[in-house]
Amino acid sequence: MANTMNINLKVWRQHNENAQGHFEEHKVQASPDMSFLEMFDVLNEQLIEDGKDPIAFDHDCREGICGMCSMVINGRPHGPKGGVTTCQLHMRSFKEGDTVVVEPWRANAFPVIKDLSVNRSAFDRIIASGGYVSVNTGNAVDANSILIPKEVADTAFEAATCIGCGACVSACKNASAMLFVGAKVTQLSMLPQGQAERESRVVAMVDQMDAEGFGACTNTGACAAECPKEIPLSVIANLNREYYKAKLNGK
Amino acid sequence: MKLDAKIPEGPLEQKWTKYKSSVPLVNPANKRNLSIIVVGTGLAGASAAATLAEMGYQVSAFCFQDSPRRAHSIAAQGGINAAKNYQNDGDSVHRLFYDTIKGGDYRSREANVHRLAEVSTNIIDQCVAQGVPFAREYGGTLSNRSFGGTQVQRTFYAAGQTGQQLLLGAYSALERQVGLGNVKMYARHEMVEVVKVDGKARGIIARNLVSGKLERYFGHAVLLCTGGYGNVFYLSTNAMGSNVTAAWKAHKAGALFGNPCFTQIHPTCIPVSGHYQSKLTLMSESLRNDGRIWVPKKQGDTRHPNDIPEEERDYYLERRYPAFGNLVPRDIASRAAKERCDAGYGVGPSKMAVYLDFKHNMMHKYGRAEATKQGISNPDDNTLLRLGKELIKEKYGNLFDMYKQITAEDPYEVPMRIYPAVHYTMGGLWVDYELQTTVPGLYALGEANFSDHGANRLGASALMQGLADGYFVIPYTIGNYLSNEIHTKPIPTDHEAFEEAEKRANERITGFLNIKGTRTVESYHRELGLIMWNKCGMARSEKGLKEAIAQIRALREDFYKNVRVPGSDSGFNPELDKAGRVADFLELGELMCLDALAREESCGGHFREEHQTEEGEALRDDDKFLNVFAWENKSNHDYELHREDLNYENIKIQQRSYK
Numbered sequence: 028m029a030n031t032m033n034i035n036l037k038v039w040r041q042h043n044e045n046a047q048g049h050f051e052e053h054k055v056q057a058s059p060d061m062s063f064l065e066m067f068d069v070l071n072e073q074l075i076e077d078g079k080d081p082i083a084f085d086h087d088c089r090e091g092i093c094g095m096c097s098m099v100i101n102g103r104p105h106g107p108k109g110g111v112t113t114c115q116l117h118m119r120s121f122k123e124g125d126t127v128v129v130e131p132w133r134a135n136a137f138p139v140i141k142d143l144s145v146n147r148s149a150f151d152r153i154i155a156s157g158g159y160v161s162v163n164t165g166n167a168v169d170a171n172s173i174l175i176p177k178e179v180a181d182t183a184f185e186a187a188t189c190i191g192c193g194a195c196v197s198a199c200k201n202a203s204a205m206l207f208v209g210a211k212v213t214q215l216s217m218l219p220q221g222q223a224e225r226e227s228r229v230v231a232m233v234d235q236m237d238a239e240g241f242g243a244c245t246n247t248g249a250c251a252a253e254c255p256k257e258i259p260l261s262v263i264a265n266l267n268r269e270y271y272k273a274k275l276n277g278k
Numbered sequence: 279m280k281l282d283a284k285i286p287e288g289p290l291e292q293k294w295t296k297y298k299s300s301v302p303l304v305n306p307a308n309k310r311n312l313s314i315i316v317v318g319t320g321l322a323g324a325s326a327a328a329t330l331a332e333m334g335y336q337v338s339a340f341c342f343q344d345s346p347r348r349a350h351s352i353a354a355q356g357g358i359n360a361a362k363n364y365q366n367d368g369d370s371v372h373r374l375f376y377d378t379i380k381g382g383d384y385r386s387r388e389a390n391v392h393r394l395a396e397v398s399t400n401i402i403d404q405c406v407a408q409g410v411p412f413a414r415e416y417g418g419t420l421s422n423r424s425f426g427g428t429q430v431q432r433t434f435y436a437a438g439q440t441g442q443q444l445l446l447g448a449y450s451a452l453e454r455q456v457g458l459g460n461v462k463m464y465a466r467h468e469m470v471e472v473v474k475v476d477g478k479a480r481g482i483i484a485r486n487l488v489s490g491k492l493e494r495y496f497g498h499a500v501l502l503c504t505g506g507y508g509n510v511f512y513l514s515t516n517a518m519g520s521n522v523t524a525a526w527k528a529h530k531a532g533a534l535f536g537n538p539c540f541t542q543i544h545p546t547c548i549p550v551s552g553h554y555q556s557k558l559t560l561m562s563e564s565l566r567n568d569g570r571i572w573v574p575k576k577q578g579d580t581r582h583p584n585d586i587p588e589e590e591r592d593y594y595l596e597r598r599y600p601a602f603g604n605l606v607p608r609d610i611a612s613r614a615a616k617e618r619c620d621a622g623y624g625v626g627p628s629k630m631a632v633y634l635d636f637k638h639n640m641m642h643k644y645g646r647a648e649a650t651k652q653g654i655s656n657p658d659d660n661t662l663l664r665l666g667k668e669l670i671k672e673k674y675g676n677l678f679d680m681y682k683q684i685t686a687e688d689p690y691e692v693p694m695r696i697y698p699a700v701h702y703t704m705g706g707l708w709v710d711y712e713l714q715t716t717v718p719g720l721y722a723l724g725e726a727n728f729s730d731h732g733a734n735r736l737g738a739s740a741l742m743q744g745l746a747d748g749y750f751v752i753p754y755t756i757g758n759y760l761s762n763e764i765h766t767k768p769i770p771t772d773h774e775a776f777e778e779a780e781k782r783a784n785e786r787i788t789g790f791l792n793i794k795g796t797r798t799v800e801s802y803h804r805e806l807g808l809i810m811w812n813k814c815g816m817a818r819s820e821k822g823l824k825e826a827i828a829q830i831r832a833l834r835e836d837f838y839k840n841v842r843v844p845g846s847d848s849g850f851n852p853e854l855d856k857a858g859r860v861a862d863f864l865e866l867g868e869l870m871c872l873d874a875l876a877r878e879e880s881c882g883g884h885f886r887e888e889h890q891t892e893e894g895e896a897l898r899d900d901d902k903f904l905n906v907f908a909w910e911n912k913s914n915h916d917y918e919l920h921r922e923d924l925n926y927e928n929i930k931i932q933q934r935s936y937k
Contacts, residue, residue: 043849060551062684068556068800075798075844075853083850085344087517089557091680092442093348115683140488141850144344148465151345155457159450160409164329164749167403171364174418184411184436187443191347220409 031056032118034066035126038082044138044146050128059119063106064089064096066118084143091115091255094190097197098143099130104194104253112192112255132193134202136240147193149239150207157231158211160220179217186213188256195250195258201242206250208236209262216269226273233270281534281908281922284710285389290928294393297711298754302761309334312760313768315482315497317469317524319346321441321448321741322724323503325748328451331460333753335760338495339452339461340484342468342519342855347449350505350517351744354441355562355677356425357433358741360398365422369430371395376929378739381427381607382704382732383882383898384931385537385906387924389711390729397750398742402434404749408447412436423567425737427607427936433738438562438677444741448748467493468855469524470786471779472500472531472720479531479720480769483779485787487855490848492780494771498763499719499756502528503748506703506725508541510863510870511815512807514700515547515560521859522866525707525726533715534908534920536708536728538866539874542735542883543816544701545571545611548684548694549631558699559684561634562677563737566604568639568670569694571595571611573632577622583633583693594618602936609734609883609896610936612698616816617894619697626695635693640666698816702740704731704883705873708908708922712755713747716908719759723747728906733882787847790857795840799853802837803860806830806867814871819887823875827868831915834864869909872917879903891933900931 034055041048055073057066064086071081087095096113100106106116121127129143137145175183187210195206212229215221221228244263251260286293304312313336316327324346327339341349361374374395379386402420406412412434413421422431436443455461464484470492471483481496507522508514529535546561572591579586594614596603606614615632624630645662648669654661667690671678681689707715707722709729714721724744731739769775813826837860845851880889880896881903889897906922 058552058554061554062556065554065556069554072798072800075842076796078844080844081853083852087343087348087519088350088353089518090353090559091683092353092439093343093350093517094345094352095343095348110679111683115680117683117686119686144850146488147344151347151453151456151463151465154347154450155453157457159454160407161454162404162407162451163332164325164404164451164753167400167407170362170402170406170412171419173406175414176418177414177416180411180414180418183409184413184443187411187436187446188439190442191345214411215409218409218411220407 031058032121032123034118034121035124036070037126037128038142039130040082040142041139043141048139057118059117061118062089062114063098063100063116063118064114082143083141086114089114092190094192097132097145097192097194099132099197101128104132104197105255110255110257112190132197134196134241136202136204137193137196147191149241150191150193152239153204153208153232153235154211156235157224157228158215160215161224162220173219175218183214183217186210186258186262189258190256192255194253194255196241198249198253199242200247200249201245203244203250204236204241205244205263205266206254206258208232209266210258212269213262213265216265225269226276226278229266229269230273230278279716279910279920281708281920282710283387283922284712285387286711290388290392293389294396301754301758304757304761304764306334308764310336312336312498312763313338313496314756315495315500316340316503317482317501318349318503318505318726319449319452320349320351320503320505320724321445321744322726322748323349323501324445324448324452325745326501326503326723326752327461328448328455329749329753330756331455337455337461338464338497340464340467340469342487343465345465346452346463347446349445350520351445351741352442353517354741355438355560356564357423357435357440357738358401358444359425359432359736359738360402360434360742361395361432362399362402364420365431367430369432373430374398374432377428378730378736379732379929380934381736382734383896383934384732384900384904384926385881385924386730386732388926388928393751394730394743394746397746400750401742401745405444405447408451410436410443410447412443423564424605425563426566426605426611427602427736433564435564438564438674441741444745448745470527470783470858472528472717473775473779474531474717475769475773475775478718481771481776483776483783485783488850490851492783494776494780496769496771498760498766499721501721501723501752502707502726503723504726506706507863507866508700508703510806510867511700511810512803513550513555513558513811515544515558518557521862523859523862525722526862526866528707528715528717528720528722530911532717533720534708534910535705535869536906536908537705537873538870538909539814539877539884540704540733540882541700542608542702542704543612543698544608545615545698546634546696547699547701548681549626549628549697559680560699560701561681561694561696562674563608565634565674565677568643568673569604569634569636570638571604571632571634573618573623573625583625583635592623599936606936607734607736612816613885613894615698631695631697633693634696636670636689637693640670644669702735704728704733704735708906712758713752714755714759721752721756723752733884786858787854790841790843790854790861791847793838793841793843795842797840797842799841799843799857799860802833802841803863805833806860806864809833810867810870814874817885817887818874820875823871826871830864830868830871837861837864868915869917873907873909876919877903877907
C-alpha cells in the first residue's frame with residue numbers, strides 16, 4: 028500500500044452491558060485517504076483472520092447523516108475535527124505513529140451494548156413523548172397556504188438538522204441531553220404548524236428527558252462545540268425560555 | 279402462474295379515484311383487532327406504520343438499525359417531486375406521469391405511475407403540516423428546483439438533506455403512535471423469515487440483534503418496506519447495513535421478484551480512491567442544476583483543471599443532448615461519463631472521473647444577480663466569484679463540505695471529480711396495483727418493490743414513491759385484503775408454521791458458525807461486488823453475464839466451505855448479521871445476471887452491448903420486451919420466468935430522446 032501510516036490504537040472492549048470493560052491495544056497500518064471507520068474495518072478483518080473477536084461499533088450510512096456512528100476519539104466525540112461525524116473523519120487528520128484512544132459514548136442513559144456500541148433508545152422515547160406535530164395523514168391543507176418567512180424556515184431547518192447521534196450527551200460532563208431536546212423544541216416552536224402543542228410539547232419532552240436519567244445543563248457549551256451538525260447553543264436558551272413560559276402558563 | 283396486476287377498469291385519470299371510493303372498508307372496531315407487521319422504517323415503512331396506526335390498526339414495526347430514524351432514506355439529498363405547478367411553468371399530474379414513464383424508458387405500469395403523480399401533491403401538503411422545513415422563498419412560499427429528465431421545476435427540497443427532513447417527519451409521526459401505544463417498535467431486529475399459514479403471510483421470524491435470539495411475531499398482514507439491494511455490488515451509495523435479506527426471504531417463500539437486473543447507476547458520485555473503500559458517496563443530482571460536466575478535449579490531459587482554457591473543454595452532455603444538457607436522466611449521464619473515460623478522456627489519478635464544475639454559474643448566474651441586487655456595476659471576476667459563492671453555499675453547502683472532507687479538495691476552488699456509482703434498484707418484489715406480492719397478505723412498498731420506475735428512475739422520485747406508498751396507497755389498498763380477515767383470530771406463535779420457520783432460520787445461523795473457515799465475510803462480499811460491477815453493471819453482454827453466473831456460483835460454493843464467522847449466536851455479533859446478508863446477496867447476484875441475460879434488449883439503466891443505436895444509445899425491443907420479468911424461485915439455481923405484459927393506452931411509445 029503506497030503512503031501508509033502506522034497507528035497505535037487503544038480501544039475500549041466490553042463484552043456486554045454488565046461486563047467490566049478494559050482498554051486493548053492494537054497496531055494498524057492505515058492510508059491517509061481512509062476514513063476512520065475504514066481503518067476499523069481493516070483492523071477487524073485482521074482480527075477475524077487471527078481468530079480473535081472483532082470490535083463492535085455502530086455505523087451505517089458513512090456519509091455523516093444517519094447518526095449511527097459514535098466513537099469518542101482521544102477524548103472528543105467524533106474526534107478532533109469540528110463539524111464532522113466519526114465516519115467522515117479521515118486518517119489524514121492523524122500523524123504517523125500517533126496513539127489514538129477510542130471509547131464509546133459514556134452516559135448512564137446510553138448503556139453500552141458491546142465494545143463501542145451503545146443503546147440510545149432514550150432519544151426515541153423523548154421524541155415519542157412530544158417531538159412531533161399531531162397531524163394525521165389526510166388532514167393537511169395546501170402546502171402554500173401556510174406562508175413561512177424564509178428566515179424562520181431557515182432557522183427551523185438549522186435546528187432540524189440534528190442527527191440524533193448523542194455526541195452532545197457524550198461531550199457533556201453532566202451527560203445532559205438539552206442540546207438534542209432544544210433542537211427539536213426550537214424547530215417546532217418556531218413554525219406555525221407547531222403552535223397548537225407548543226407548551227405541552229416542551230413540558231412532556233423535558234419530563235421524559237429527566238426520567239431517562241440525563242443530567243442537568245450547566246451551560247459549559249461542550250455539546251454545541253462537539254455537535255457534528257453545529258447545532259447552536261442558542262437552542263438551549265430557547266428550550267429554557269419555552270419551558271418556563273409553559274410552566275408559567277400552568278402546563 | 280398468471281400474473282394479475284389488478285389494474286382497475288376505466289379511464290386512466292379516474293382509476294385511483296374510483297378504486298378509493300369502491301374498495302371495501304374495515305370498520306373502526308374491527309381495525310383494533312387486526313394486526314399489521316411493518317418491516318423497515320424508512321420513508322415507506324415509517325409513513326405506512328404511522329398512518330395505519332392512526333387509522334386504528336395494531337402495528338408492529340421492525341428495523342435493524344438502533345433507531346427507526348436511521349433508515350437509509352435519511353441520506354437522500356436533492357429533493358422530492360410533486361406536480362404542484364407552484365412555479366407556473368406548465369407542470370401537471372399528466373406531465374409528471376409522462377416524464378416518469380418516459381424516464382423509465384417505457385418499462386413501468388401506466389396506472390401505477392399515474393396514481394403516483396396524483397398523490398404527489400398530497401405528500402408535500404402532509405409533510406409541511408408535520409413541520410418539515412422545506413426551503414422557502416422570501417415571500418414565504420415553497421421553493422423549487424429542477425432535476426434530471428424534466429423541463430419544469432417541481433422538486434421540493436431542504437438544502438442537500440431533503441431525505442433527512444422527510445424521514446424525520448415520518449419518524450416523528452411514527453414515534454407519536456409509539457407514544458400513544460398504537461405501534462410497538464422493535465429496533466435492532468432483523469427479519470429472517472416470512473411465516474406462511476395456509477398460503478397467506480401471517481407473521482415473521484425476527485432476530486434480536488442484541489440478544490441474538492430468534493423471536494416470533496404474528497400479523498394479519500406483513501408489509502416489507504426494506505429498501506433496495508444496491509449493496510450486492512459491495513460498493514454503492516447505500517448504507518453499510520442496507521440489504522436484500524427480507525425481500526429475499528419473501529422471494530423464497532413464494533413472492534416473485536420483478537426486473538431484478540434494473541439497477542440505477544448514479545452519474546455523480548465521488549470516485550473510488552483505494553481498495554479499502556467501504557462505500558461510495560453521492561453528490562446530489564441537484565448539483566447538475568448549477569454544475570457543468572466536462573472532460574478535456576485532449577486525451578490523457580494532465581493539466582490542472584483550472585489551467586485548461588474554455589475552448590479546450592468538452593461539455594459532452596451539452597454537446598450531445600442540447601435540449602436537456604446537464605439535466606439528462608441518470609442512466610444517460612452515467613453512460614456518457616463511462617464512454618468518455620473508456621475513450622481515454624478521464625481525469626484524476628485513476629483517470630476514471632469527469633469534472634463537475636460550478637465556476638460558470640457561480641460567477642455568471644449567481645454572482646451577477648447578487649451584484650445587480652447590491653447595485654455593484656461592472657463587477658470584476660473576483661467580486662462575482664465571492665458573491666456567487668455565498669449563494670452556492672446556501673444551496674449546496676453541506677454537499678460541498680462533504681466533498682472536501684472526503685477528497686481534501688475544495689470544490690469552491692476546483693471542479694469536483696465525479697464518476698458513476700450504484701445508487702438505487704428499480705427492480706424488487708413484484709407487486710400488483712394494491713402493492714401486494716404474489717403471496718396473499720404480503721406487501722412490498724417503496725424501493726423494495728419493482729413498481730413505478732421502469733428501467734430507470736428519475737431523480738427526486740424515490741422519496742415521492744416511498745411516501746406515496748406509505749401515506750396514501752397502502753392505507754386504502756390493504757382494506758381490500760383485511761376486510762376479509764376480520765374473522766381471523768390471532769394465530770398463536772407456537773403454530774407449526776412458526777416452529778418450522780424458526781427452525782430454518784436457526785439452522786442457517788448455526789450453519790454459518792460451524793463452517794469455521796479462513797476467509798472473512800467481507801472478502802466474499804467484495805469479490806461478489808467486483809463481479810457484479812464488471813459484468814452486470816453499466817454495460818452487460820451475453821458473454822460477460824454467462825461468466826458472471828459461473829463465477830458467482832463458484833464463489834457461493836466456496837463461501838459455504840471457507841467462510842469464517844467469529845463469535846456465537848448469542849449476544850451482539852455484527853459479523854453474523856453480515857454473513858446472513860452476504861449469503862442472500864450471493865443468491866440474488868446470480869438471479870440479476872440471469873435476468874440481464876434473458877432481457878435481450880437495452881432499456882434505461884439496463885444496457886446490453888449487443889443492443890445499441892449507432893450513437894450508442896439504448897436500443898429497446900418493444901415487440902419482445904414490453905413486459906415485466908417476474909421470477910419464481912423453484913429451487914437452488916432454478917428460476918422460472920413469468921411475464922406481465924405492459925399495456926400503454928395513454929402514452930405513445932417512442933424512442934427516448936433528450937437531444
